[in-house]
Amino acid sequence: MSETITQDRITLAKGLNMGLRRAMEDDPKVLVMGEDVGKLGGVFRITDGLQKDFGEDRVIDSPLAESGIVGTAVGLALRGYRPVVEIQFDGFVYPAYDQIVCQVAKMHYRSRGRSKMPMVIRIPFGGGIGAVEHHSESPEAQFAHTPGLKVVACSNPVDGYWMIQQAIACDDPVVFLEPKRQYHADKAQLDTSATPDPLFSSRVVRRGEHATLLAYGPTVKTALAAAEAASGEGRSLEVIDLRTLSPLDMAPVLESVRRTGRAIVTHEAHVNLGMGAELAARITEECFYSLEAPVLRVGGFDTPYPASRIEEEFLPDLDRVLDAVDRSLDF
Amino acid sequence: MSETITQDRITLAKGLNMGLRRAMEDDPKVLVMGEDVGKLGGVFRITDGLQKDFGEDRVIDSPLAESGIVGTAVGLALRGYRPVVEIQFDGFVYPAYDQIVCQVAKMHYRSRGRSKMPMVIRIPFGGGIGAVEHHSESPEAQFAHTPGLKVVACSNPVDGYWMIQQAIACDDPVVFLEPKRQYHADKAQLDTSATPDPLFSSRVVRRGEHATLLAYGPTVKTALAAAEAASGEGRSLEVIDLRTLSPLDMAPVLESVRRTGRAIVTHEAHVNLGMGAELAARITEECFYSLEAPVLRVGGFDTPYPASRIEEEFLPDLDRVLDAVDRSLDF
Amino acid sequence: MSHHGFGPDLVEVFGPSQSDGGPELVQLLTPEGERTHHPEFDRDFSAEELRGFYRDMVLTRRIDVEATALQRHGELGIWAQLLGQEAAQIGAGRALRPQDHVFPTYREHGVAWCRGVDPLKLLGLFRGVDHGSWDPAEHNFGLYTIVIGAQALHATGYAMGMQRDGVVGTGDPDRDAAVVAHFGDGASSQGDVNEAFIFAASYNAPVVFFCQNNQWAISEPIERQSRIPLYQRALGFGFPGVRVDGNDVLATYAVTQAALQRAREGQGPTFVEAYTYRMGAHTTTDDPTRYRLSDDVERWKLRDPISRVEVYLRRNGLVDDAWIEELKGEADELGARLREGCKAMPDPQPLDMFAHVYAEETDELRAQREGYAAYLETFEEAGR
């Protein structure tokens, strides 16, 4: 069942599915767990076909209890397995929050390195799919604030394929955020023989001179669209796909901001205490004299996620990003 | 049982206890709930004597289940009560995190204002008491990031007395953080006939010119000590007790930083994505041209809370605050 | 296995949930429309009551059918169908007194109907114009809860509030009140639901845990959540559990009514397992052919909750064709009203997003709202 080299154009959903399959082939200790991940293949079909091929012992349909899923995954990890847990939607990770921040995050530290916790917690996150309450949350800051966890977000099919494998191979617990709005959106060409970037690295995805846009997950697309639109007006924007949120990979960010003198962070999470706050604080500390304007943040407003008919008002979009670019340049 | 005017010197524990008692006298809908809050009066004795005087129906000893405590408090609030929930230690709030961020925080919004959620969630927080794991956490950012919640921290006995009553009177849910290290530490004079500052206001607790120290809860004492020590070296530091973390009361902060040109935030929570990040981002945005140095942060390191024999290394102390002041002034 | 000293293996004794509900199933009306009797829960029903149940179920199904169609036409983002669960919901809903309070999941459209909530308001939520727009206090019917199981604790707390308000066990039938917590078979695995059992037992709270075991939690069969009949869960927490035929509106009514009465009188919680089947998909975005056999669905069709009542009504001359026709007309009218009302529903305004975050708005949120308003105005000025 080994993966042949493909150069197909695939969706993010497919990239993740292929990556999971490859990881399960490579290491028999890799398990997939969660609600509806088996026969159904997950509500987003990310685990489609895996139970059929790897059996019920490796692709485990769980009772409806998130703390139970993560808590038993802790036990499986202690027994030497590498569980990949699927949380059905971002808004349903909170019943497992205690197990994640008190157990998953701390086991390695508590045991002074004796007990590893190689677990991946996959969370489809973010909005824009017209869903009801609790299906469009962006909980990344609540995990990134917790030492012991690593937090990453993929933004495209190719990264989905590689990053999920790298996260599974990582000996630390990784909260793996997947922009659900992108699952079936854009296709990209995957070359499975390529060498991927390291998991915990950020990437400049568009070069520019006048300001730096920092994005991850679903907002990478928004930032790229903004940069494209701005170029029409003679403004050259650099776009960085952060990819890793904890740890942050500050080197490319600082290098860029030192060059452009301006930074705008955009994410769907609430602005208050979101990733933008941390980035603003660090960038300012490191590039104080290079900054021409304060780091600006374009994010979800500090309201609960609204009813879906106005969710696009809540979510950062091209116009709001460009407005921030204007404010930065006019500062 | 009405409160007579006292001018006694009291501890924070006593101030909170008196404030709770007064709130229960003033409004029969106020209930106290939690583990061991009844006969025992709580492990810190904050609810001492309340069950004896107000009965088991108003001071409710709960089964050992934090989600159950907060979840039933939601129901009681919907029925018109004003529950004051005690979480025994900071590290044990996480089983209730789902109820707090998905239910308590969102009920008013979800119902478009029809269902109020006047609940206070009291959390003894912070370290420095020589405790075992999970007893010294600082979870404030995990709540302040959540719209719908209000988050405050008291730092002294007089504020304890007033702020708990104001939080109970507030029609919104309030996460009420109590610096446990201070419960029985310093006494202060309470005048129960005074008029308190509004709940959601910050306060300048020491005037100064050269830099502004921002602190809350347990670090207010540290910041004041640092300012005192610095004054011996001819440095005049302003200290602000933030008191409210969500919403932030930025006016006095900005006024101060515009004057001093420098700000140092100190809290026990991990620096990464802690309150200091948000304060740094906002201050920089608002005072860009007044800042002589980037906002610096002195907090708990980005490690899990360590074994108690080295906890003082983890916690920000006078020296680390002064070191940051030096770095700010030398910038 | 008894050589270990634990007695026979419990799984062998109880077996997994039997497809016919097993011998413990309380039933008053068979799938064939025969009135049967039960030693504990029997009860007479007037012709008017029976016609009322039938009408409620027919109209509830119509709401469901219309909503499903509206979703197909893109008017709703999603819809959680109740097809097959009409009897469980109408039986439970009609057993309520006005002063009782209900905490629903996202699928309790039939109970909402009994509580007088305009079905258009249900559509609003699934259309995405709001998160719930009825007044829980007006209808004694809470907002839909989407995080599985959370409402079981709210119900228990609300019931504790009733105890404190002195409206439990007074003996005054217009005063004594109780709470119903709805949830599904899948929800029975959540910590919150089990903690609700503990709190309710500990405080003897007047709450009825009404679990619609529709055999599925999306694609997970009931066997994943429990290896013994679900109603027996309650026994381990020290309060009674009973399994009722959830496709039998009479039995569901009788059992729920008795459980509510028990609660109102101050005798504490009861667990009611309404044994039923989710005839449709989990929601309109689900594809159940991926995980279940159509045979099962066919078998359950024979136990349709509505047709058995119709058979009984007709056989006993309690309705005639004219009456049935009239009801059809009523359903058609309701359907038309829903279709039109749904499409006519105004979208929320952008700034509505900022309303009601707090009872007392914060300065910082006000500034954010005003900033966004000013930003929006720049577009209007620019004529975009």
Add this chain to the structure above:
Amino acid sequence: MSHHGFGPDLVEVFGPSQSDGGPELVQLLTPEGERTHHPEFDRDFSAEELRGFYRDMVLTRRIDVEATALQRHGELGIWAQLLGQEAAQIGAGRALRPQDHVFPTYREHGVAWCRGVDPLKLLGLFRGVDHGSWDPAEHNFGLYTIVIGAQALHATGYAMGMQRDGVVGTGDPDRDAAVVAHFGDGASSQGDVNEAFIFAASYNAPVVFFCQNNQWAISEPIERQSRIPLYQRALGFGFPGVRVDGNDVLATYAVTQAALQRAREGQGPTFVEAYTYRMGAHTTTDDPTRYRLSDDVERWKLRDPISRVEVYLRRNGLVDDAWIEELKGEADELGARLREGCKAMPDPQPLDMFAHVYAEETDELRAQREGYAAYLETFEEAGR
């Protein structure tokens, strides 16, 4: 109450937990040291086994007494005493095979003893030099868990791992393995513990839920957590529960052993309620006089787990004064070793705080560590 159709009120039937444990209590040795017999769980014990139990309990109590004293002298930050629970822990601990795995709470000092964990390592945690310093894999004994109930899920997951490793139900006694999850009566109210029951039942995982019902969760009596005997909780989840006299080391051993055997053979989970009493304070910072009667404590003193074994051993001539004296000497030696070892325990170094946050340290944490190291050096340079 049967007029509601739910049968007699369960609380009346079962009653709250009886102070003598009730008729269902499995006992093999009475408080007076009489050997009794039980239809299911009886078993012969060799003289060596009996002396071993006694020795374990005496030494475990000594560890507890020394630790309590060390806390009083400021050498430990806190100590969670096991006084009165020695039989429950030694019975459970000795029933293990080497390949079984244990998930303890923070009070399982007796089980740790059985697993060969140096008691000094337990002291280290309560002294605050680390969060746990034994190797779980070496002893098949997990680290102490402080968040109530979390470990019940870990245990269940670990047991699921054993199933996948093919070490359950093979018939090879040196291979077949099981897990014990320890927790208290208070913990039985946590969602996590109840979810563990659900997962264990659903997957038929080889796990024994060993609950020491010591009647108290700090100041909350068992009645707050359950209104029926706790072991009956398991029945509602579809697996057996049994109440054993937790002050009777023989019965605890026999019941745990049978439950473990059942699990190892692939017959799934069992719930064991070890009915006992917390003779001391919750921890050294607790003051139980605020919430419980000394009468109760006095009554439980008559059921001391150690003295009943001593009576039995002496009465049957299985030990003599010399043996007892020798054991005392051994205990004194252990005590001295603990006192000295505890005081000699080196404090961690400041930079240890940064170690083991991750298996693969991040650059950002490395920078933080190096920054702090440089900062500390400025003090050394300054000679402070």
